[in-house]
Amino acid sequence: MTTAAPVLSDRVGLAPLGWLTLALTVLLAPHALNQPAWVVALALLSVGWRYMAARQGLRLPGRWLLALTALAATVGVVATHGTLLGRDAGVSLLLVMTGLKMLESRTPRDAMLTVFLGYFVVVTHFLYSQEIPVVLYLAAAMVLTTMALIRLNAVGPPPTLREHAGLAGLMLVQAIPVMVILFLLFPRLPGPLWGMPQDEPAARTGLSDSMSPGSISELLQSNAPALRATFPDGPPPAPLRYWRGPVFSAYDGRTWRPLPDFPYSPDPEPPLAPGTLTYSVMLEPHHNRWLLALDRPASVPAGARLNPDYVLSTRRPVHRLETYNLTSAPAAPLESELNPQRREQNLQLPGGAAPRARALAEAWLAETDAPSEVVQRALEFFNREPFRYTLSPPRLDRDPVDQFLFESRAGFCEHYAGSFVFLMRAAGIPARVVTGYQGGEWNRAGGYLLVRQSDAHAWAEVWLEGQGWVRVDPTAAVAPERIEQGIHAALSGDANVPAFLRRGEGLGMIMTLRFQWDYWRDVTAYYWNGWVLGFGPDRQREFLERLGLGHLDWRGVVGLMVGLLLAVAMVFGLAFLWRNRRPQRDPLARMYRRFARRMARVGIAPHPHEGPRDFAHRVARERPDLRDAVTRFTRTYEALRYGPDPDPDQFKALRLHLRELS
Structure with a gap:
């Protein structure tokens, strides 16, 4: 009977690997629409192999095999695109190397590097499309990748799915103010928001540079x-x-x-x-x-x-x-x-x-x-x-x-x-x-x-x-x-x-709804294209003029941007300090400690094992002149500490009883 060879130095848990595998699969799969099939298949195969190796206890490929695979993939990218430079070749190389990095991940540090590569893969999708559905999909992919990052760094009992998603969403929401400030105020250069020089002639849409029968x-x-x-x-x-x-x-x-x-x-x-x-x-x-x-x-x-x-x-x-x-x-x-x-x-x-x-x-x-x-x-x-x-x-x-x-x-x-x-x-x-x-x-x-x-x-x-x-x-x-x-x-x-x-009558409800959908979808696309994708220098200047800041030159805009970023950092810092502040001490406990210190000054200090009532009895025996005041303080304290429905007036009475003992 044969047994599977053990995984070499595998110190990444199965659960974190599962989250990372899911995140990378979601990120890599859509590139099948714009990348060679073998590139996406190799990346996904590497990611899946790594997870199955951890799950089944299989041996991971050695360093030499990975190096040869990386070299062969690089040659394949050059053969496919004719270069290693440019958008398509660069994205192909990134996808392949992300999959191979996942395959060689044996330590938490390796897995962390793979997560960061995943964030770069998110960005590459915008080089091909910036439509609203793509943005929504990638926002969900960002949440999933951040959940994998959280799981890799979790200490103690593993967080629940709700805790996972909540913390990942909170981290991304905190980044929104910084993103908005940089988007609106960072000096804009003429050119596309997302884009690189075309590697090859793009598919042409619209009018042609010639006309023959049938072309229009x-x-x-x-x-x-x-x-x-x-x-x-x-x-x-x-x-x-x-x-x-x-x-x-x-x-x-x-x-x-x-x-x-x-x-x-x-x-x-x-x-x-x-x-x-x-x-x-x-x-x-x-x-x-x-x-x-x-x-x-x-x-x-x-x-x-x-x-x-x-x-x-x-x-x-x-x-x-x-x-x-x-x-x-x-x-x-x-x-x-x-x-x-x-x-x-x-x-x-x-x-x-x-x-x-x-x-x-x-x-x-x-x-x-x-x-x-x-x-x-x-x-x-x-x-x-x-x-x-x-x-x-x-x-x-x-x-x-x-x-x-x-x-x-x-x-x-x-x-x-x-x-x-x-x-x-x-x-x-x-x-x-x-x-x-x-x-x-x-x-x-x-x-x-x-x-x-x-x-x-x-x-x-x-x-x-x-x-x-x-x-x-x-x-x-x-x-x-x-x-x-x-x-x-x-x-x-x-x-x-x-x-x-076909816009005539008798089209039916389906066609009517389709026209309405196209109408509102184009309205959304108009504002998205005009104020996000088309937010260039002219739009930025128009935005600043609407705010009454059109007189600012680029130095003034940069100063405003830095000031707002510092303000956001200060707000986040104060919020962090407030959330992690020391818990406020119990006012009743603080009052009782003051009572104990006053008794200690007259030579009667409470013992660590002694409860309030036992201590009051001992004070009454040793100092009969303080019996009534100590008894009143102790009864009021017990009512506030152990009573079913404490009365706020009792806390005022407790202060008065303590004052009597001064």
């Missing part, structure tokens, strides 16, 4: 927010809710792309006109460089630039929530003078593409030489012919413009915008495609306009003499309800429209 309609499958905007004077009407994004002027016969930048700077502040809009934008990460603004941007946020196509852009891709203030002048003219190079760029067409569309544009041009009349003819063509606005148009395998205009006549906004711009250029009118978002849903509870990915849109701009660039939306000629009421109204009869866009 793909975004309608997403209900995710694109931006939220607040307006001090109320939201603009639906026809003005055009959120300007990438502008495309280069066309190769199928795909529209932006022109390369060249040395040309438009007026960054177009003359303001009646109807100027002032607003703030909270832009969701889309991992490209442009910022969205209402047509036409009349101001440029700090750190941004306005390119020749009046598109706001930043130096670095938007990998985090961006908050900025803007002014737009929808009626202001854009580029009233078009230089020859710009004109040529916005008239170019690929040779041989769409001959039928070219012929149609030339026929319009033969009937009238006024560009505005040609624009009107094109809109009438879209309105008069049987065009359909649909989310699922047929594939355009040949010439996409001719096939759409004369055969399928079913498409989404990118089909109409692209073909319209082609027709205008064929007629000699400079034109370009503009992509962005159109519309938005006003959230009354939050007081902001919510623009979703499903509001993605494409329209056209034509350059007219004396007017500059003029927005023309051919979609409005086919489906005007798209502009006035939103995408859900334009696609109400489309069988392939996503469920979240």
Whole structure:
């Protein structure tokens, strides 16, 4: 019969190991969503092996085996990520080493180090997501990790589960004031609250840097927010809710792309006109460089630039929530003078593409030489012919413009915008495609306009003499309800429209509750993103101004922060001293000791074994002159000490009797 080999120098109890195993499992498991499977599996296997070794009395792996495993894991991280630096590689290495540290823990000190590594693992989750459910989950994980820390340091009888959770919760609650002070007052630097340089191209969400048939309609499958905007004077009407994004002027016969930048700077502040809009934008990460603004941007946020196509852009891709203030002048003219190079760029067409569309544009041009009349003819063509606005148009395998205009006549906004711009250029009118978002849903509870990915849109701009660039939306000629009421109204009869866009009647209670849930969830996300994740230098300054502290420079803010931290430390220190103060002595015992000292001064001291009544009898025998006073004091003392319901007046009488003996 064989027996299991003993665990080497295992001085960590089974119960503390159980708590530590549970805490690390809770911390490590969610990383399966963003880390290689082998990394999380190795870490969890190591943690589970350590606990089972203690439970079953198995031998732990030796130092050499652990060293070789650590080396192999490091090589695996390099092979997986191509580096040991950066967010993903660093987190992978931390997870592996946390599991291996747990596996080699043989002493309480080793276990303590593993707990501290667990706290670092908590932080790494915020590098991937800062959503409210993640924060709540990690708060619970923090409590569980702290409970493991308490159990490792427990002396005497093990605490109950309630005592465990209560003490862990108290320790974390005590940290909240310090956390709030540091969050609000620590000097903020421009940049994300949580984030590191991207190790590899991030999954892109939202608009693309090119447009081809079907590229915009793909975004309608997403209900995710694109931006939220607040307006001090109320939201603009639906026809003005055009959120300007990438502008495309280069066309190769199928795909529209932006022109390369060249040395040309438009007026960054177009003359303001009646109807100027002032607003703030909270832009969701889309991992490209442009910022969205209402047509036409009349101001440029700090750190941004306005390119020749009046598109706001930043130096670095938007990998985090961006908050900025803007002014737009929808009626202001854009580029009233078009230089020859710009004109040529916005008239170019690929040779041989769409001959039928070219012929149609030339026929319009033969009937009238006024560009505005040609624009009107094109809109009438879209309105008069049987065009359909649909989310699922047929594939355009040949010439996409001719096939759409004369055969399928079913498409989404990118089909109409692209073909319209082609027709205008064929007629000699400079034109370009503009992509962005159109519309938005006003959230009354939050007081902001919510623009979703499903509001993605494409329209056209034509350059007219004396007017500059003029927005023309051919979609409005086919489906005007798209502009006035939103995408859900334009696609109400489309069988392939996503469920979240079906807002008509007869949806039932489940869909109604879902819309309400989405509504309030977005309100919560708005304030969380704006005042926690988006709490940058501007928000911090706004907060200080609300407190009347806007005049403070960074030295004053640091001084205020240090002062508040010292005040919190003082309050906690006084509370600790008060809680651990010496217990107050019994006033009755103190009174009796005073009585005993007075008797000792007359030569009669109580014996250690002598009770109050026996001592009174002895005093009466040795000093008959004190009998009555001592008897009255002793009877009152016994009534207060041993009586069922002591009377406060008796304590006053006891003081009087003691005074008689002075």
